Amino acid sequence: MKRALVPGTFDPITAGHLDVITRASQLVDEIIVGVAASPKKSPLFSLEERVALAREATKALPNVRVEPFDCLLVVFAEEIGANIVVKGLRAITDFEYEFQMTALNYQLNQAIETIFIMSPPQYMYLSSSIVREIACLHGDMDGFVPECVRAALEAKFA
Amino acid sequence: MKRALVPGTFDPITAGHLDVITRASQLVDEIIVGVAASPKKSPLFSLEERVALAREATKALPNVRVEPFDCLLVVFAEEIGANIVVKGLRAITDFEYEFQMTALNYQLNQAIETIFIMSPPQYMYLSSSIVREIACLHGDMDGFVPECVRAALEAKFA
Amino acid sequence: MKRALVPGTFDPITAGHLDVITRASQLVDEIIVGVAASPKKSPLFSLEERVALAREATKALPNVRVEPFDCLLVVFAEEIGANIVVKGLRAITDFEYEFQMTALNYQLNQAIETIFIMSPPQYMYLSSSIVREIACLHGDMDGFVPECVRAALEAKFA
Amino acid sequence: MKRALVPGTFDPITAGHLDVITRASQLVDEIIVGVAASPKKSPLFSLEERVALAREATKALPNVRVEPFDCLLVVFAEEIGANIVVKGLRAITDFEYEFQMTALNYQLNQAIETIFIMSPPQYMYLSSSIVREIACLHGDMDGFVPECVRAALEAKFA
Amino acid sequence: MKRALVPGTFDPITAGHLDVITRASQLVDEIIVGVAASPKKSPLFSLEERVALAREATKALPNVRVEPFDCLLVVFAEEIGANIVVKGLRAITDFEYEFQMTALNYQLNQAIETIFIMSPPQYMYLSSSIVREIACLHGDMDGFVPECVRAALEAKFA
Amino acid sequence: MKRALVPGTFDPITAGHLDVITRASQLVDEIIVGVAASPKKSPLFSLEERVALAREATKALPNVRVEPFDCLLVVFAEEIGANIVVKGLRAITDFEYEFQMTALNYQLNQAIETIFIMSPPQYMYLSSSIVREIACLHGDMDGFVPECVRAALEAKFA
Numbered sequence: 001m002k003r004a005l006v007p008g009t010f011d012p013i014t015a016g017h018l019d020v021i022t023r024a025s026q027l028v029d030e031i032i033v034g035v036a037a038s039p040k041k042s043p044l045f046s047l048e049e050r051v052a053l054a055r056e057a058t059k060a061l062p063n064v065r066v067e068p069f070d071c072l073l074v075v076f077a078e079e080i081g082a083n084i085v086v087k088g089l090r091a092i093t094d095f096e097y098e099f100q101m102t103a104l105n106y107q108l109n110q111a112i113e114t115i116f117i118m119s120p121p122q123y124m125y126l127s128s129s130i131v132r133e134i135a136c137l138h139g140d141m142d143g144f145v146p147e148c149v150r151a152a153l154e155a156k157f158a
Numbered sequence: 159m160k161r162a163l164v165p166g167t168f169d170p171i172t173a174g175h176l177d178v179i180t181r182a183s184q185l186v187d188e189i190i191v192g193v194a195a196s197p198k199k200s201p202l203f204s205l206e207e208r209v210a211l212a213r214e215a216t217k218a219l220p221n222v223r224v225e226p227f228d229c230l231l232v233v234f235a236e237e238i239g240a241n242i243v244v245k246g247l248r249a250i251t252d253f254e255y256e257f258q259m260t261a262l263n264y265q266l267n268q269a270i271e272t273i274f275i276m277s278p279p280q281y282m283y284l285s286s287s288i289v290r291e292i293a294c295l296h297g298d299m300d301g302f303v304p305e306c307v308r309a310a311l312e313a314k315f316a
Numbered sequence: 317m318k319r320a321l322v323p324g325t326f327d328p329i330t331a332g333h334l335d336v337i338t339r340a341s342q343l344v345d346e347i348i349v350g351v352a353a354s355p356k357k358s359p360l361f362s363l364e365e366r367v368a369l370a371r372e373a374t375k376a377l378p379n380v381r382v383e384p385f386d387c388l389l390v391v392f393a394e395e396i397g398a399n400i401v402v403k404g405l406r407a408i409t410d411f412e413y414e415f416q417m418t419a420l421n422y423q424l425n426q427a428i429e430t431i432f433i434m435s436p437p438q439y440m441y442l443s444s445s446i447v448r449e450i451a452c453l454h455g456d457m458d459g460f461v462p463e464c465v466r467a468a469l470e471a472k473f474a
Numbered sequence: 475m476k477r478a479l480v481p482g483t484f485d486p487i488t489a490g491h492l493d494v495i496t497r498a499s500q501l502v503d504e505i506i507v508g509v510a511a512s513p514k515k516s517p518l519f520s521l522e523e524r525v526a527l528a529r530e531a532t533k534a535l536p537n538v539r540v541e542p543f544d545c546l547l548v549v550f551a552e553e554i555g556a557n558i559v560v561k562g563l564r565a566i567t568d569f570e571y572e573f574q575m576t577a578l579n580y581q582l583n584q585a586i587e588t589i590f591i592m593s594p595p596q597y598m599y600l601s602s603s604i605v606r607e608i609a610c611l612h613g614d615m616d617g618f619v620p621e622c623v624r625a626a627l628e629a630k631f632a
Numbered sequence: 633m634k635r636a637l638v639p640g641t642f643d644p645i646t647a648g649h650l651d652v653i654t655r656a657s658q659l660v661d662e663i664i665v666g667v668a669a670s671p672k673k674s675p676l677f678s679l680e681e682r683v684a685l686a687r688e689a690t691k692a693l694p695n696v697r698v699e700p701f702d703c704l705l706v707v708f709a710e711e712i713g714a715n716i717v718v719k720g721l722r723a724i725t726d727f728e729y730e731f732q733m734t735a736l737n738y739q740l741n742q743a744i745e746t747i748f749i750m751s752p753p754q755y756m757y758l759s760s761s762i763v764r765e766i767a768c769l770h771g772d773m774d775g776f777v778p779e780c781v782r783a784a785l786e787a788k789f790a
Numbered sequence: 791m792k793r794a795l796v797p798g799t800f801d802p803i804t805a806g807h808l809d810v811i812t813r814a815s816q817l818v819d820e821i822i823v824g825v826a827a828s829p830k831k832s833p834l835f836s837l838e839e840r841v842a843l844a845r846e847a848t849k850a851l852p853n854v855r856v857e858p859f860d861c862l863l864v865v866f867a868e869e870i871g872a873n874i875v876v877k878g879l880r881a882i883t884d885f886e887y888e889f890q891m892t893a894l895n896y897q898l899n900q901a902i903e904t905i906f907i908m909s910p911p912q913y914m915y916l917s918s919s920i921v922r923e924i925a926c927l928h929g930d931m932d933g934f935v936p937e938c939v940r941a942a943l944e945a946k947f948a
Contacts, residue, residue: 002501023587027476027558072771084501089590090258095569100722102592103757108772113497116563116590118576121437125261139230140266160343181429185318185400242343247432248732253411260434271339274405274432276418279911283735297704298740388929406574416880419915424930441577455546456582564890595753599893613862614898634817655903659792659874716817721906727885734908745813748879748906750892 002028004084004115005077007069010035011043012149013054014131016123020088021058023117030063032080037070044132044156057146073101074109085114090124160186162242163235165227168193169201170307171212172289174281178246179216181275188221190238195228202290202314215304231259232267243272248282318344320400321393323385326351327359328465329370330447332439336404337374339433346379348396353386360448360472373462389417390425401430406440476502478558479551481543484509485517486623487528488605490597494562495532497591504537506554511544518606518630531620547575548583559588564598634660636716636747637709639701642667643675644781645686646763648755652720653690655749662695664712669702676764676788689778705733706741717746722756792818794874794905795867797859800825801833802939803844804921806913810878811848813907820853822870827860834922834946847936863891864899875904880914 006021010033025031035051043050047068054066069076077085085105087098102114119126131144135153145153164179168191183189193209201208205226212224227234235243243263245256260272277284289302293311303311322337326349341347351367359366363384370382385392393401401421403414418430435442447460451469461469480495484507499505509525517524521542528540543550551559559579561572576588593600605618609627619627638653642665657663667683675682679700686698701708709717717737719730734746751758763776767785777785796811800823815821825841833840837858844856859866867875875895877888892904909916921934925943935943 027587027589070769072766072769075769075771089573099563099592100757100759100762103595104762104766106594107757107775113501114592115501116592118573118588118590120580121440121577124437124440125258125265127258130258130262134230134262137228137230137233139233143265185429185431247415257405257434261437264436271343272434273343274434276415276430276432278422279419279914282911282914283732283739285732288732288736292704292736295702295704295707297707301739386927388924388927391927391929416915416917416920420920420924423915423933441574441581443574446574446578450546450578453544453546453549455549459581595756598753598756599890599897601890604890604894608862608894611860611862611865613865617897659903659905721889731879731908735911738910745817746908747817748908750889750904750906752896753893 490600648758806916
């Protein structure tokens, strides 16, 4: 059985993340969405909130499970028995950073393969930080986030 | 009448910004320089100081007006009746970020067109953050900022 | 009056080119679409064919005119009285090349301003060479080119 | 059953290609290595030679099959029943081109998913064109190509 | 005599930094490793600790000396009589930033030449921030840092 | 004694090349400008013409010598006793290609170090191919090429 890890900070999960998770869920038998604690990024949503929003957003996908983690990505992948890591790619800056992290993870554990899925054009500009910025300025989030995330953002910035 | 918005944090306005504003002022009838509040960037100069420095630096340009804003760029553009946004482009990192923001703004309001002007080679390396760093280390700011900004920076780092 | 030049090889004109020309035609009073002879690129369509296809494709735009040229871009811009050059930007490779050409043109004639418009996401991947390749392999060109270009491509590769 | 297409011109197949094919063969049930005719690239090796070298180089991989194709990639993928395309990524230029082609293929057929595997650092600089250049200048190809390709290159440039 | 400055924050010095310093030490007569105070980066290690670790890590290189600095890079280069600055290059983001800083330094003092050495593939993904992150998550730092740095990181994150 | 190789096709040598060679000649004891035969690029000038123009253009630099070569760069470097290769860097595309070639050369011969010098802003857009294009269209080459090259280009395109 192929089990893949889709890691991220998901602060909060966006329509772009959901697109990657949905497409990945059709490539392998089981997906674990790994929500990184990422304390250094001072997330807007707590780890518990981010996990809850990701679970709500992915509940229609039967082979997707959401779990938090606060260790090295390769260590978490081993713990959950995933030998594939799936990442979405949007732009050059993404690419460079992902290239470095993939080379690092490959060095740390060569048994874990990282694969990349490119975001479709309509999600190419979408990121959690842009979503947070739009919400902070009370802009229209239509089409950018799942409904549960929209409500959570509106509550945060009320 | 064509009215264009030149947005930025302008912390502080540099010779590179002035070059973009001056060239843009020859392309359209009226330019509004929009100074974003950008509280998350913890600017060195207050919003009032940044507006004042930008006004002083552009006072010789008759069709240029400086205004602060603290909402989404597309919302501010609508408010002031601007249907063009002008941005200066320097390097790859700029390009990627601007590409994402332009695609986002296009999604939010397709009636607003974003156009880009490339910085000439001599301003290509210039940014507000580099200017702040030089000032902080008491370096020579000759040619990098308008005279009023030089005085303001020297006062900040005295 | 603002007159702008939209230069290119247009071998053939695509839906992405049309998008740039249409949007540019709303920014200035008059647009000259300049079709470069570009003999070194060994174009699929002759200069006459490329001009004819571009004229057919833009005939609904009242302030757009199509003209061939075989001199330096800045020389042609001067000849036609255009002080603005408009280019569409798609990706990094585009950006780098355009950056070099803009710096060069700026060196050759500082009175001519180059402005850039970013392609919307749905045209980001579109180029004349990709269109030629799809046509050559008898793929579906729906949405990629104007109707007259589709017919011309099908005739070429029949 | 998951069947994936690994497309390329393979002129000739390199150690970097083999690395991608081997790793991909562990992710899915069956791999079809699709050798594109690519007449416009004027390949050094004929299509038959390229297919024969790729077959020889992958003969130890039981779930890998090599086939030529001369139609659109998405059409070939459909013909062979592959709903996954696997590409290796090396550098920025690769990334931009692959980004464009993936967006195009996604437009042509949304049922076919493209996934990317990054080359490990030691193969990052390797390409068929560099291998051809080294062979042409009688340089040492040790570690860059499979043994059968080394012999074929030496014969070509004898 | 050629004296070169290898500047950085070195928070902490990594195997990649050591590779650049070692190779640079074979190109010139004397190397000064300049450890920038960089208070804005809120370094993990104090300036004194960073200098001490860099001295320990480079003690086997007879023509290498480590010194702290808290002024503009070109001013420090002048003070120590270095007319060459050596920087390691890893990836695109590096390149863009270094390109800007080099153009700036060239503007500030044209007598100081900046040269770049590319990191070999195995160090391409390595940076102080990645090393700090691995250490923070108690990952294996084998091969990423000199022994003295490993001990210092383990003490910090004990 | 430090002897460095500055390789290129030099079709023809430009003011940007001369800037790199001049600055490199101040860093080492002796410079060999290596003119690659590069038959695959179908150069405008013959190898003899390119060598002659480079010799004429560099005749004022006492420690610079110009030699043709038609083997692998690392083999030529060994033959002439150079253990340093100097390359000029302009833009991203350059960077990526040079990164690949440097990694390849490092693999072929680790005793040869490649160092990079960034072109100053005013030469950033300059390349042999742009110079050939300007000359072909009878544009003004002032400041782009040495006097002897201007005459040679005018003769070619008369």
